[in-house]
Amino acid sequence: MMRVAFLALMGLQLGASPGAGEERRSYVVTGDAIMQPLVGGKGDPARGAALIADRQRSLCTLCHSGPFPDAHLHGTLAPDLTGVGARLSEGQIRLRVVDMKWLVPNTIMPSYYRVADEQGRRVATVWRSKPILGGADIEDIVAYLTTLKG
């Protein structure tokens, strides 16, 4: 099955958060994965690890535990990300970070790069109150998580 999420309009203003103002590219969801990187170039795993450790910026460790610094601060609301790179493919991890709601409509996990809902409507407003990661940030995070094999 292949569904296309539509391109968000260019020049969309998303407030002052990191990644704001970046043009959001469309992506194609194939099954439960996004096979193509959101941006060109390879993600940087070291930067991805730093982003995940940055609670203010990514919020990941508010909910997830894993092989990250400050384990005593990790949340327990979500699956432990230890070994996630062995459980899920790169494309599966990418869709989960981009838009977990695609798979679990009532999830508490923020959609970090969602451009459209199931009907293809633009969903820009929901980002205003949420952490915003750019496509390159997400590729860095994906590159890091795929290294977590054990």
Ligand code: HEC
């Ligand atoms: C508000 C809580 C919350 C935040 C913040 C959050 N997640 Fe999640 N995440 C979840 C929940 C809950 C699930 C499990 C799916 C579900 O049941 O909703 C999940 C699932 C996942 C999965 C799939 C794991 C698996 O084993 O299937 C990945 C990968 C993931 N999150 C990565 C991230 C990353 C990377 C960040 C930060 C950029 C993040 N999450 C931020 C709550 C969160």
